[in-house]
Amino acid sequence: MHHRGTSLLAGTAAALVILAGCGGGAESSDSASGEVVITCGTCQQSPTDPFLQYNYEAAQRFNERYAGTYRIETLENPNAGSSDDRLQYYQRLAMAEDLPDLFQLNSGEIRALQETGRLHDFAPDLAADEEWAGTFHDQVFDALRGPDDQVWAIPQQRDAIGVFYNAELLERAGYDAFPSTWDGFEQLAQRLRADGVTALALDGDWATMLMWVHLIGTGGGEDFLTDGIAAADGWADDPAVVAATERLRSWHVDGYVNADAFSGEFQNAAAAFLSEQAATIANGPWFVKTNLTGDAASPGLYEKTGYAPAPGWTEGERGVIVVSGAGWVSGTTDERALEAVREFVRFVSSQDEVLAQAVATGASPPVAVDPAAMAAAGLEPLVTGLAEEAAEVTHQYPHVRVHGPAGFGVAWRNLWPAYVDGSMPTEQFLDRLAADARAQAGG
Amino acid sequence: MAVSLLPGAALFATFFLVPLGVLVVTAFSRWGGLDLAWTGLENYRRMLDDPVFFSALGNTLFYAAAAVAVQVPLGVAAGMVLALRPRGWKAFRAIIFVPFVISGAAYALVFSMFYNARAGLLNNALAALGLPGDRDWLFDTATARWAVAGTFVFVVGFVMILVMAEIAAIPDEVYEAAQIDGASAWRQAVHITLPLLRNVIGTVILIRLLVDIGMFDVVFILTAGGPDDATATLALYAYRAYLNGEWGYANAVGSTILVVGVVLIVAVRRLFRVGEGR
Known part of the structure; x- marks a missing residue:
């Protein structure tokens, strides 16, 4: 039973929550040149976390390649790495409709956050690009799916x-x-x-x-x-x-x-x-x-x-x-921002990038990679x-x-x-x- | 006059009345941030049905009682001794007071290393004495609560400094009269100083209790409330509910902390007649 009398109070409190959440995310925007700018909550530099550091470097390479078309703007996010507070942090941002355009979550967090209805479903994107979808290993999406076969994340690894x-x-x-x-x-x-x-x-x-x-x-x-x-x-x-x-x-x-x-x-x-x-x-x-x-x-x-x-x-x-580890998720509904997000997740799941990530972090690629390229990449022998x-x-x-x-x-x-x-x-x-x-x- | 009160009233309303109102109303609701549904006493019924709540309540009262039982006598004794200004009293005052200004989080990290079962100072010292030195003090249900309490009950600097200030305010004539009557230093301490410290002792007990019933950081860092909730406090219990998105329930726990605090304030004020004249 909802009470009108308390809704004002709830609204006030929600406003406080929203204010508290501000700064975590940002509006995607087009710069004066027509470049689509999207925000990333897990692309900051990190001297201690090789995954974050790889994300940062991948975002820089993406920005170089798509200069003038798409650009990733890095958000400094204290909850970028894995922690017990990370889910709650993103839940607050989701309630405030302020999720970053791009960020990473593990499968348990995705299951909880999808209930907010704020995550982008990648299933239609994968269905529309069968060649790209076919590069992924079997079962890598299993832990990232929703109850109605939604795909809430693009996997970063398969270890x-x-x-x-x-x-x-x-x-x-x-x-x-x-x-x-x-x-x-x-x-x-x-x-x-x-x-x-x-x-x-x-x-x-x-x-x-x-x-x-x-x-x-x-x-x-x-x-x-x-x-x-x-x-x-x-x-x-x-x-x-x-x-x-x-x-x-x-x-x-x-x-x-x-x-x-x-x-x-x-x-x-x-x-x-x-x-x-x-x-x-x-x-x-x-x-x-x-x-x-x-x-x-x-x-x-x-x-x-x-x-x-x-x-x-x-x-x-x-x-x-x-x-599958963490996966790339998106909290935007803006169609132009989604274009950039789709391009980025294709970019990071390309053969060159998954090998760069494997060298930088030790994580194994979520997509099938040519064995010769794998051998040439000089991957960590214990891991391979x-x-x-x-x-x-x-x-x-x-x-x-x-x-x-x-x-x-x-x-x-x-x-x-x-x-x-x-x-x-x-x-x-x-x-x-x-x-x-x-x-x-x-x- | 009324206009001059407006800024203060606005600040009071913004930072006290509104949060208090949110706390009270949402404590009777199911609330996850946006949707709010009135549920009456449901949160409190659930609380009373949850053994973890009672474990957290018991631990909270235990920590508060332990802090008062150890800190107040030791702090009063230290303050009374140092008020006599023995040789090196300034150095001792600084040494005893410094731990009080260290943050709870830093303190907890230091003690997590002290208690570490494999490489901690405590177990190494015990092993050097030929005693068993492999107990995990913080994660054994038999010792966890005591180990957590051990990290803060000996921090007596706050009590000591207030007692010293109170003693400095006692007129010298009182002691001079006692000396003329032949009272020993011990009798002066017991029959003059201690009774005149009633107000400050009541005050520090009040402050200690109010700080400790909201205890969170030390427990969160040391044990996160485990093992099996053996060290959980009400504040940590409320935080877990908050993390689960059960903000209404968390606020019901918060309002319970508030009530416990008020009861303790009233009890201590009456017992020590805090605020009444000497």
């Missing part, structure tokens, strides 16, 4: 995620290759523990969830990760989920994991691996650029590092997580090695953030430490995780 390992530490423990089964991984962990080395670096958030997903995905839980996780209950009825959850918990209890594995700060996990206190860490290929070749890594660590698919529950059943192995593994599955509720990460960080310290049994943990993830997502 296989495995496990990085320190080959020298493994060799000292008597292993010349990364284990191919979880039992083998636990035997390795026992030997490493005896040597005073932490087997697995976790953080209570991203890295921990990656291992949970690997355990589920290689244990016959692919259906859960693509469908079941969208349901608000019944997670504890899935034997693959229960087995994975309990096994991951046992690694904490058995001392295979770094002691500071619950803060939710990825740097805790990264520090353990980069300082060679931990022998393995799960992460995507961008870890090479963002951490492994950085100043925080022990000297020579890169040369000692291997990158492998996740072990399996049985021999020959290994797996990788396949993610896993990408080749990924094509052969038995299991490929999405990350929990792709099809799971948008509030999954917050709920996980809150409940996982309590579950590990024995405050609740597995069934209660999974039931609450499902309920809280949905509640946190405003569902």
